[in-house]
Amino acid sequence: MEIDQPIQAGPVKDENFITKYQDAGAVVSKAFHKLAPLFVPGASVREICGLGDQFIEEMVASMYKSKRYEKGLAEPTSVCVNNCAFNYSPGPETLVNNVENCYRLQIGDVTKVAMACHIDGYTASICHTVVVTPPPQPGMGPYIGPGADAICAAHFATKSVANMISTVDPSNPVTGPRLRKLVEDIAAQYHVHVAPGSRIRRIDRYLVGQITVDRLEEGKDAKAAVEWPAPEEEEEEAQKGSTDPLDPAGDLLADLDNWHVMPKEAWIIDISMSSKPVDHLREHPDLKPTVYIHDVNVSYMLKLKASRALLSEIKEKKSVYPFHIRSLTTERNLLGLKELVDRHIVVSHPVMVASPSTLIAREELTVIAKPNTSADLFCLTIPTPPSYVKSDFSLIEGTDAYMFGEGMQSRVKMVSLE
Incomplete structure (x- = not known):
């Protein structure tokens, strides 16, 4: 497996950390692109999930062969359809009560495939939304409607956040409120909604947001994240800030005391957009966790x-x-x-779902902010163009959403899949 121009890491605890992120990103991206042709009508979700895990395990087996390196799956492959948001990966039982124990894809399904790989605890995650379509036919038009709006919004939100993170600049810091406003503005311009579970989160070795894991390194803020829905304490701080319109600088200083994006930090950008408002996701009443x-x-x-x-x-x-x-x-x-x-x-x-009439699109990338002085952003997982869709809406010129989503010519460095 070849990687484009290895980046020289600076004086950090593990001088090979960016290389390991690179390799994890190349593995998960290549595995995803091997799965992409399988999203056809009638395909078994169980088989797709099993193959996704198999591809990752086979590729990492030939890398970092020393026993001192942990490596492999960082998230089992899942395939979530339409109103399903997270964690649908059918179990090994083929039949339950004489009924097939997995979903088969159908034409028009808005399908999210998510997977992740780690090498020595350095993790790369990816998720992409695919619309299941019949074989191409003359005159076949794009997928349209609320699902297409959600897909476009999720695509431009992840792209815009990546572009904003690439502009790390002490004079104009990238803070949580800026990232939140950017994503919510894009959702509003496409007339959709940011779905619960969306997050923009700084990650570290072995730490990608698991609520069950203590931080392994001391002396560093344990949580730099923007999440939806917003934590209660963040909403309270926002309300306090809004009571003093004469001191906008005070809000900025408070943000800087909390966190802002710094060079060489790894981030997960994981955005879900829903066609209808979703206050909270619920566990599927019938599907058991796997x-x-x-x-x-x-x-x-x-x-x-x-x-x-x-x-x-x-x-x-x-x-x-x-x-x-x-x-x-x-x-x-x-x-x-x-x-x-x-x-x-x-x-x-558990398998998390919204109401049956809601369509959810999800996109996820893993990036490193300014890994060296010559690059703006290093994208560990390959951004994939959206399916053949068409929305009645678009980004509004003159807004930050348009500048970071359409008007900005970003220099993004990515792993090679060759």
Whole structure:
């Protein structure tokens, strides 16, 4: 696997950290592009998810062969359709109550495929929305309607945020409020809504937003993120700031005391747009979780031998990242899963959905802000053009959304897939 012009890292704890980010990004991007042709009517979501995980595992097997390097999946491949937002990755059972236990893609499905890879704890994630279409036919037009609006908004939001992060400048810092306003303005211009679960988050080694993992490095702000819905404390601060219109500089200073984007930081840009307002996502009432994560902060004296065996396997092979139950080695170990979940040692990632009439589009990239003086942005996961869609709306000229989404000629460095 070849990588375009390796970037020379500065004086950091691990001088190879950008190279490892590069390699993780190349793996997950290549795996995604191998999956892309499979999104056709009638395709099995289970088979697509299994192949996505298989592609990543096969590619990382030939890299960093020393046993001291952890590597592999950082997020099991998931394929979420229409109103489904996160974590649909069917289990290994082909039949449940004599009914096929997975969804098959249909024409017109707004389909989100998400996957992630890590090498030595340095993580690259990707998500892209695909519209399932029939074989091309003469005169076939683009996909239109609210789903197309959401797809366009998600595409331009991730692109605009990446361009804004690329403009790291001490005289005009990129802060949380600026990023939030940019995304919400794009949603408004496309007449859609930012869906819950969207985030723009600084990441670090082994730390990509898992709520169950303590920070491994001291002396650094544990959370630099913009999330939707906004945390209560952020809304309270915004209300306080809005009461003093005569002191706009005060708000800026408060933001700088909190956080702003700095060079050589890695960021996840993960934006979901919905065709209708969504106050909160809910767990699917029928689909059982298949993705779990080990909460390293919780310990308990387990009673069942199967539970202890399963926990040993998770500690040895699953690290701090989410894992799929199909990756566990023995069916017997699965018998201990219930006790681990009941004792909160393992936390489930349930399938999250909006109302059936809502269409959700999602785009996710992983980037590094100004990795050296000659580059504006290093994009670890390859931005993919949207499906053949057409929206009745567009970005409004003269706005920041238009400048960062359309009017800015950004210099973005990306990994090679050759």
